[in-house]
Amino acid sequence: MYSVNLIGHFDAAHFLAGYDGKCKNIHGHRFDVAVSLSGKLGEKSGMVIDFSDAKAVLKNLCERFDHTLIYEKGTLSEALLTALVAENFALSEVEFRPTAEHFAGYFYRGLSKTLPSHINVLAVTVYESPENSATYSED
Ligand SMILES: [Zn+2]
Numbered sequence: 001m002y003s004v005n006l007i008g009h010f011d012a013a014h015f016l017a018g019y020d021g022k023c024k025n026i027h028g029h030r031f032d033v034a035v036s037l038s039g040k041l042g043e044k045s046g047m048v049i050d051f052s053d054a055k056a057v058l059k060n061l062c063e064r065f066d067h068t069l070i071y072e073k074g075t076l077s078e079a080l081l082t083a084l085v086a087e088n089f090a091l092s093e094v095e096f097r098p099t100a101e102h103f104a105g106y107f108y109r110g111l112s113k114t115l116p117s118h119i120n121v122l123a124v125t126v127y128e129s130p131e132n133s134a135t136y137s138e139d
Pocket residue numbers: 014023027028029128
């Protein structure tokens with residue numbers, strides 16, 4: 001089996017509402033999204049997928065979050081949301097707790113939906129820092 005690997009990234013702020021630790025505060029990361037894809041080699045191309053095609057899909061998924069404050073739905077008061085919107089801050093509301101684990105699942109599902117059906121997403125690893133990452137895969 002052949003697989004190809006690529007990395008996308010986005011810079012964003014997030015926080016974990018109600019968390020007992022410093023991650024309850026708004027803070028930022030350069031999130032790296034490392035993706036492994038597999039599939040049959042194209043007879044003529046000799047490729048699983050053209051890197052630029054895969055990169056375009058990954059970049060599109062990352063752009064939603066780039067330079068935004070990511071928050072879980074229901075974790076900011078209406079008053080604060082109204083103030084942030086009035087200041088023109090870019091916000092990303094998500095339906096999940098914004099941990100590296102949930103981001104890995106989010107990107108896995110997004111890639112699976114968007115890439116051509118003959119491409120299999122093996123795994124997605126989301127790095128919050130060079131030392132800290134979470135991986136999602138299905139067998
Ligand atoms: Zn964080």
